[in-house]
Amino acid sequence: MGKTALNINIKAEQEKAKSEITKQGLRVLVCAGTGCVANGSLKVIEKFKELGADVSVLTDYDKMTIVPTGCHGFCEQGVLVVIPDKHVTYVKVKVEDVEEIYESHIRNNKPVERLLYVDPITHEHVMDDEHINFYAKQTRTALANCGNINAESIDEAIAVRGYEALSKVLEENDPDAVIAEIEKSGLRGRGGGGFPTGRKWRFTAANKGGKSYIVCNGDEGDPGAFMDRSVMEGDPHKLLEGMAIAAFAIGADEGYIYVRAEYPLAIKRLRKAIADAEERHYLGKNIMGSDFSLTIHIKEGAGAFVCGEETALIASIEGERGMPRPKPPFPANKGLFGRPTLINNVETLANVPVIMLKGADWFASLGTETSKGTKTFALTGEVNNTGLIEVPMGTTLRQIVFDIGGGIRGGKKFKAVQIGGPSGGCLTEEHLDLPMDYDSLTKAGAMVGSGGLVVMAEDTCIVEVARFFMNFTQHESCGKCVPCREGTKNMLRILEKIVAGKGEMKDLETLEELAKSVKEGSLCGLGKTAPNPVLSTLKYFRDEYIAHIKDKKCPAGVCTAMKKIVIVPELCKGCTKCARTCPVGAIDGTIKQPHHINQEKCIKCEACLTNCPFKAIVLE
C-alpha cells in the first residue's frame, strides 16, 4: 500500500486558523460547560460582548474576543473567566463583576483581587492556573484543549493541531501500522474495564472486508463521573478525530456516538462538530481526498445505566431494550446489526490523536509499568476543590485529595474515597499512598472504573453509602439474570434494615453470601461488580456495620432512625417556636414552659433544631 496524496494540506489549514486567532486581539475565555452555564456564564458572555463592542476604548489591543469554551474542570468555582494574555484566572464571576474586570484589568491592567482564587490552605489570592494547585499538579492530555478553545469552532480545534493526526494517518495509508502504534502505547480502555485498546482494534480489524462499525460509548452513567461529558462538550473534534483514526484502522465506514440523554449540551456540540467536520471533508465521503469515508451518527440514550455495557449499548442502538447479550460472540466478531464492531469509550478515543502525533513512546513514558498515559478523574464530595482532573496513572490518592483537591472541606477528617462508582469500592487512609493504576486498585478491592472519585469525611455514614449504591444497582439491574435481579434486591433490603436500626449480626454473613452469588451468576459487568461497594465497606468498615447492628448507633450521625432529637429543659424558654415549626405536630408544651418532643411522632427532620433561637434542641 503506497502513500495517499491528500487534497487538504492540514499544516496550511493550521497556519490559517492560527492567524485567525491572532486577529481576535485580546482573548477572554469564559467557561460555557454545563456547570458554568448553570451558574450564569451565558449572561457573563453577553455582558463582555456588550462591553467589548466599543473597540475604541481598548488600550493595548485593537479588539477583544469573547470565547465560550468547554469545561475547565473547576466547576465549583464557576463562572470561570480566563484571560491568557493577562495571565489571570477569575473565579465565581457574576454578571455584575464583568464591568469591573473590564475597566480595571482589561483597560487599566489592574487585576481585580477579590475575584481571584483563594488557596484553601494558605488563604492567599492566586493569579493564574500555573499557581492554582488544582491545575498546577495536573497533566492534561485528553483534556488539553478543554477550556482553552471555543468548543463550537472547528478552526480553533484545527489551530491546536486538530485533525493533524488523522491527516498523517490517511497519508501514510497503513491501518496495520496505526494498530501497532496503539498497541505499543499501552493505552487501555478508559471506560472501566481497562482492556488493552490496541488488542481490541486488532480483533476487530481481523474481520475486515464487509461492513464494520465504530461505536463510541458516551453513556457515562456512573453517578459522580463527568469526564466524558467534558470532553464531548469541550473538545468534540478530538473525539471525532479519534473515532476517524480508529475507523480507518479497523476498516469501518459508519459510526455511532451513544450519548446519555442527560447531556443535552454534549449532544448539541457534537452535532455541530460533525456538521462542521463534514463540510470541511474531515468526515463524510472521501475524507481529505482519500479513499476513506466515515459517517458518524448520534444516538441519544434514554436513561438506562446498563446501556454502558457494550452489548447492551448495541441493543439500544438497534432500538431494543438495552439488555446485555452473552459473549461470545464478541462485538469484534458480531456486534451492531450483526457486523464486526469496535466499541471504545470517549476518553479512550480522545487519547488516540495525541498518541499518533507524539508517538507511542511518548505516551508510554507517562504512567506506570502496566497502566500507561494519564487518566481523568471526577473529584467530588467533601473535598475543597471539586472538579475534573487529569493526572498520570500511578499518581497517589494523597496527591489527588490533598494537593489537587486541597484537602477536606470545613477542616473535617478524611474518612474514605469511593472510587469507580457503583462498581467500585472504598479506599481508606491506609491507601492514601497507593498508586492509582488499574492493577493496584484491583488488588485493593476497588477499580479505576470510569474515574469517579467521591471523597467522604468523618460525617459520612459508610453503611448508608453502601445502601445508596445498592439502591442504584438494584434499580438499574435490567432483570435478565436472576442472581442480579433478585440478589441486589435482597442485599438492598438487608442494608435498609441495618440503617433503620433493625439489623442482626447474621445479616452480615447473608450479605457476603449473596454478594458471591450475584458476582458469579451475572452475565454482565453490572451484576459482576454490583456487590463491590458492600464487600469493600464490609472489609474496611466492618466496625461501623456492627455499631449500627449491636449498639443501634450510627457513628457518623447520619442514619435518621438512630437519631434522637431532644429539648434540653434547662435551656428551653418555652417560646413555642419549635412547636410552630414542627411539620408533624410532635412538639407540645405551654408557653414559657419547657417543651417536649414526642419521639413516636418525630420524623427527625431537624427543623426545630435549626430554628431554635436558644440552641435548646440537640441531637442525642
Added chain:
Amino acid sequence: MGITNSHKVDTSKLDEIINEYEGKKSNLIAILQKVQEVYRYLPEDAMIYIGTKMEGLSPATVFGVATFYAQFSLEPKGKYEIKVCDGTACHVRGSMPVLNAIKARLDIKDGQLTTDDGLFSLETVSCLGACGLAPVVVINGKVYPQMTSDAIKIVLDTLLKEEK
C-alpha cells in the same frame, strides 16, 4: 398495567414523526422521545399505533422498550418537570433533604409522579454530571446549583406565584 389517562392521539402527527426517522425499527427510541416531547408522556394509543404501523414491531415490543428506559413515562408529566439529582456527589452533599422539601412543599406522596393539578412532576435522576455544583435540581432543563431545602422552596414559590 400502569397505563392511565389515555389520550386521543393525532395519528398524522405520529406519521410525521415516524417518517422523519424513515420508519426504521432501530430509530424506535428516538421516535418515542419525539412523541414524548409532544405529549409529555407516551399515550397508550400512540404506542399501539407505532407498534402496528412500523415494520418489524408489535405494540408489545414498543411497550417493552418504553418501560425499559427511565426517560419514558406512561403517565403525563407536569408542566414543570423537576429532576432532583441523586448521584453520589449530590447524595453525599444532601440531595435527600432537598427532595423531601419539594415533596412537602408540593404535597407529593411517595410513588406519585405528578401533582394533582398537573403543574409539577418530580423524579430523581442518577447523575447529571454537574457534580461540582452538588446538590443539583433541574426544572424544565434549567439547572439550579447548590440547592438546600430552603433555597428550593424559594424556587418553587416563585414558580407557584407565576402560575397564579
